[in-house]
Every structure is written in structure tokens, then in C-alpha cells.
Amino acid sequence: MTSSDYDVAIVGGGLVGGCLACALGRTGLRTLVIEAVAPRTDRHPSYDERVIALSWTSQRILAGIGLWPRIADGAEPIHQVQVSQAGGFGITRIRADEEAVEALGYVIPARLLGIAIHEVLSEQTNLTLLAPARLSEFQIDAESASLVVRAGEDLVRLRGRLLVAADGGDSKVRQRLGIRVREHRYGQDAVIATVTAERPQPGTAFERFTETGPLALLPLSGGRYSVVWTTLEEQTAELLSLSDEAFVARLRDRFGLKLGRFLEPSRRLAYPLRLMLTPDPTGPRTALIGNAAHTLHPVAGQGLNLGLRDVAALAEVLSASNRAGLDPGSASVLASYRDWRRADHAAVAAVTDALARHFIHTWPPLRLARDLGLLGLGLFAGPRHLLARRLMGRYGRQTRLARGLRLEIPDE
Ligand SMILES: Cc1cc2nc3c(=O)[nH]c(=O)nc-3n(C[C@H](O)[C@H](O)[C@H](O)COP(=O)(O)OP(=O)(O)OC[C@H]3O[C@@H](n4cnc5c(N)ncnc54)[C@H](O)[C@@H]3O)c2cc1C
Numbered sequence: 001m002t003s004s005d006y007d008v009a010i011v012g013g014g015l016v017g018g019c020l021a022c023a024l025g026r027t028g029l030r031t032l033v034i035e036a037v038a039p040r041t042d043r044h045p046s047y048d049e050r051v052i053a054l055s056w057t058s059q060r061i062l063a064g065i066g067l068w069p070r071i072a073d074g075a076e077p078i079h080q081v082q083v084s085q086a087g088g089f090g091i092t093r094i095r096a097d098e099e100a101v102e103a104l105g106y107v108i109p110a111r112l113l114g115i116a117i118h119e120v121l122s123e124q125t126n127l128t129l130l131a132p133a134r135l136s137e138f139q140i141d142a143e144s145a146s147l148v149v150r151a152g153e154d155l156v157r158l159r160g161r162l163l164v165a166a167d168g169g170d171s172k173v174r175q176r177l178g179i180r181v182r183e184h185r186y187g188q189d190a191v192i193a194t195v196t197a198e199r200p201q202p203g204t205a206f207e208r209f210t211e212t213g214p215l216a217l218l219p220l221s222g223g224r225y226s227v228v229w230t231t232l233e234e235q236t237a238e239l240l241s242l243s244d245e246a247f248v249a250r251l252r253d254r255f256g257l258k259l260g261r262f263l264e265p266s267r268r269l270a271y272p273l274r275l276m277l278t279p280d281p282t283g284p285r286t287a288l289i290g291n292a293a294h295t296l297h298p299v300a301g302q303g304l305n306l307g308l309r310d311v312a313a314l315a316e317v318l319s320a321s322n323r324a325g326l327d328p329g330s331a332s333v334l335a336s337y338r339d340w341r342r343a344d345h346a347a348v349a350a351v352t353d354a355l356a357r358h359f360i361h362t363w364p365p366l367r368l369a370r371d372l373g374l375l376g377l378g379l380f381a382g383p384r385h386l387l388a389r390r391l392m393g394r395y396g397r398q399t400r401l402a403r404g405l406r407l408e409i410p411d412e
Contacts, residue, residue, distance in 0.1 A: 006032040006128070007328050008318065009147060009160025011135045011173055013039075014046025015110065016290025016307035017166025018117035023065045023315035023407060025124045029322055032160060034149055035131035039118040046168070047114025049269060050192055051226035053078065053205065053218050053301035055105045057393030057402045058308045062113075064401035065315075070116035076219050077103035079203035081391065085370055086210040086254065094388045098381070104392055107205070107218045107226065130156070135172065138163065140284045144329070162329035163286045164314070169276055171292035177283040181276050186356055188213050189236040189270045190298050191229045194220065195248060198260025207300065209370070210254055213356065214299045217255065225259070227251065228298055230356075236270050273297050273356070277349045282338045285329035287314055294345050297356040305393055306348050312399035313340045319407050344396055351390070 008024060010017045013035030021033045037044050054062070054075070062068040077096075081104060084091045096104045121129055133151035140146075145163040149156045165173035174181070200223035208215045213230025220226055229251070231239050242250065248262040255262075274295060281293040290307030314337050321333045358370075389395050393402065400407055 005158050006030045006160040007322070008032070008162045008164060009034065009145060009158065010164040010166050012036075012046075012165070012167035012171075012290075012292070013117075013121075013129065013131055014044075014166065014168065014290070015113060015117070015304055016046075016311060017164070018046075018114070018121065019062070019065060019067070019308060020164060020166060020289060020311045020315060021124070021127055021129075022067060022117060022120045023311055023401070024318065025065070025120070025127065026408065027315070027319045027322055028126060029318060029328065031124075031127045032158060033121070033127065033129045033131070034133050034135050034147070035129065036134045038132045039129075040115070044111075044114055047110040049267070050110045050271075051107060051194070051218055051220065052110050052113070052304050053105055053107055053216075054308075055301075055305040055391060055393040056101055056103065057398075058305045059103075059106055060404050061308045061312045061399070061401045064312075064404070064407065066120055067113070067116050070119060071108055071112050074112045075106040075108045076221055077203055078105045078107060078205045078219065079103060081205045081207065083207045084209070086208055086215075086256075090370065090373065092384065092387075094384060094391065099385070099388050099392065101392070103203075104388065107220060135167070138173070138176070140177075140286070145285050160329075161285070161327055162318070162333075165286060165288045165292040166290050167292055169274075169291045169295035171288065173286065174278065174283075174288055174292055177286060179278055179280070179283050179288065181278050183277075184275045184353070186213075186273045186275070186297060187233050188230050188273045188297075188356070189233055190273055191227075191231055191236060191239050191268055191270050193227045193229075193247070193268045194224050194266040195227055195251065195262040196222070196224050196264045197262055200225070200259060206255070206258075208255060209355075215254055216299075216301070217259070218301075225262075228301075229254075230273070230297075230299070231270075233272075240268050240270060271298075275349060275353050275356075277345060279342070279346075280338060281310075281341055281345065282334040285334075287334060287337050289314060293341075294349055296349060296352045299352050299355045300391065302348050302352055306344065309344060309393060309399065309402070310341055312401040313337060315407055316399050316401070320409065323409070340397060
């Protein structure tokens, strides 16, 4: 046992780092969160105007860490996902009733989740939140990670036995440790906006593959939809600068007439898209979670869902190691986390990457193959069920939180 100030020091209190801190609340582990941006700002980089499709599994994880009751009223259930290709004949419908669940997932504004995280954190007794504060330097030795944190004019020195990098896709912790990554820039941006549909279909989410990339419409309350529109980089500025009327007309051209006209578009924002994956999400006394370990194309809405499964696995490993009196930053604890998460990271990255790259080709045989694939999925329940389970996060070794259990294993 070392004399470190904290058991777990989390760098980055965004959606994923914040959720880990909430999960550790009942474990008794002394936890520190260092977050660069003040809570409750309108300009938070992690919970901005984006809208998130949460999977069925993520809903359970959020329920298990006390966040779900605080966001449930603002969450819109997804009862059906429709997948199609612009100009094609294939269509697949994945339905909650076929999977015997109430909803395949839920749509929530990221900001709502961010506010709930801060409410839960402010009630936790074993937690120190430093925000706004930035990790500026650190060093790892045999006993602990020594951190230098800049909080305003002050430099604070702290120590943690485990360092968790939840500092996003450009993670300084990952870079400073020289952790290897695989990276690919798609040459695409995601343009997001919300619109009202003239003939909404509540509970149905749409994923439509177009020549520039996928276009997703996620249902919100009051007939509104969150639009995630992938464009080629060179077309982004034009899409952002269109008048509101021209934007909704272009959206209808691209999406089709299923929902009638689109009205009242919100402000548009663009995000550059890339794949970044660490083959090993651990380093000396360090675990990487969320975008720091894997930054994905938003097709199929998997990034935060994958990050929440990291949270559930790491929290479970840490809870068990704490009960066993183990050092949370030891090689064996980190190996348990790495071995649990590696395959899921690789599989989700491979699927989203394949969808992002191969669904934009206009070569006629490939278009036909995609249509036949969608048609086949529409006709055959077996493969459709496998796809549904992937979207819902119901595969592989499930964490206690994903199974609807408390994080802590009860005493015999
Ligand atoms: C357009 C779009 C749509 C998406 N839709 C979905 C979806 O429908 N479903 C889904 O599951 N995912 C979706 N995602 C992905 C999801 O938004 C991300 O995976 C998720 O937000 C990542 O959270 P994070 O906390 O890991 O990283 P980030 O959100 O990047 O947070 C990192 C945090 O670390 C802080 N930080 C950074 N450096 C330091 C430092 N040195 N010191 C202290 N703090 C620091 C930052 O201030 C920030 O708060 C989407 C992404 C995009 C771009």
C-alpha cells in the first residue's frame, strides 16, 4: 500500500470520465477528477449540442450508476431502426418487439447527461473534482502517478495509484506515454442539426447510406429529429453556409419524402471524422477509456456506447480489486481491464470503419451487393437478430452493470 493521495485519478471529466467517477462513488475508492472546463458551461467540449443514441446496454449501465432517473424524462425511446441506401431498393427494419425489449435504445441530448453527471458527482463524498483544471505534467513510478495540475494561477501536485485517461481523442496522457495507435482520417465531417418533420414517425430512427456517407435521423420529442449528416470535407463549408430553407430542401432531397417536409432547422455544427484505436488501452499504472482509447466514425452511434462499456468494465475490475486489497494501478488489475475490453474495441472499430468506407462507393456491383445485403437482413430474422444484439451492446462478456446488477459483488 502506497501513501498516494488518491486511489484513482481521472483526467477528463467529460461524458466518459464523468460516468466512471459516478460509478466509483459506492466503491470507497478515493477518486480525483481533473477536468479542463468548468461544469455547467454552455461550451463544454464533451456535452455540447450533439444528441446521443444510447444503446439498451448503456441505459442499464446509466441506471446502475444512478444517472438514468435524472435523464429518463428527456430520453426518447427507439422502437425501430430503419436502414436503407439512397436510390436503392434494400431496406432493413430492426424492431424492439422482435428483440423482446421495450426499446432498442434511447435518444438523449448530450448536455442533459452532462448536467446529471455533475449532480451525481456533487453528492459523492469520496470524490474531489478539480474543474476548471488541466493536467500539465505527470510521471509514473513504481508506487504511483505523480501529477502536476494547473488550476487557474496555481500549480497543484497530487498523486494517484491509478491514472485513468478519459481526456478524449487527442489524449495528452496517451501521447505522453507513447501508447501506439492506429489512425485513419476519413476526409469527411459530420454536420449536426435538429429539424422538425412534417410527418414524424415517433420511435423510429433512420440510418440512410448516401454517396457522401451515412445520414442519420434520430427521433426527439415533439416531432423533432437530430440529424447527423456525413459530408465530404470539401462540401462541409457549403452545407454550413446554406440558408435554412436551402438546408432543409437539401436534406429532403437526400433523405426522401418519408417524413414529409423538414422545418425549423437549428444552428449547424461540424465535426471532423477519423478512426483512432489503441490496440492496448493500458500503460504503466494507466488505463485509457472512451475516446482516449477509441475515436470512431459516428455511423451507427457507437462511440459513447463503447466508452460506457469501458466504464462498466473498469469500475467492476476496480471494485473487485479494492475488496481484495490489491493496488488499483498494478499490472494484474490493468491486464484484467485490457483483456476484457480489447476485443470489443477492435470489433466495433472494424464494423464502423467498414460501414463508413464501403457504403460510399458508387460502383454499381457494390451498390447492388449492399442492396441485396439490406434486403437479406430484412428477410431473414437470424442475421437481423445478430445485428440487433450488436446495436444494443448485448454480446460478449457482459459487465454486472450491463446485466442490471449492482457493481459490488455482495458478501457471501
Ligand atoms: C457528431 C457526433 C455524433 C455522435 N453520436 C453518437 C451517438 O449517437 N452514440 C454514441 O454512442 N456516440 C456518439 N458519438 C460519440 C461520442 O460523442 C463520444 O464517443 C463521447 O462523447 C466521448 O466522450 P469522452 O468523455 O471519451 O471524450 P470527450 O468528450 O472528448 O471528453 C474529454 C474531456 O477531457 C477533458 N480534457 C482533455 N484534456 C484534458 C487535460 N489535459 N486536463 C483535464 N481535462 C482534459 C476535456 O475538457 C473533455 O471534457 C458522436 C460523436 C459525434 C462527433
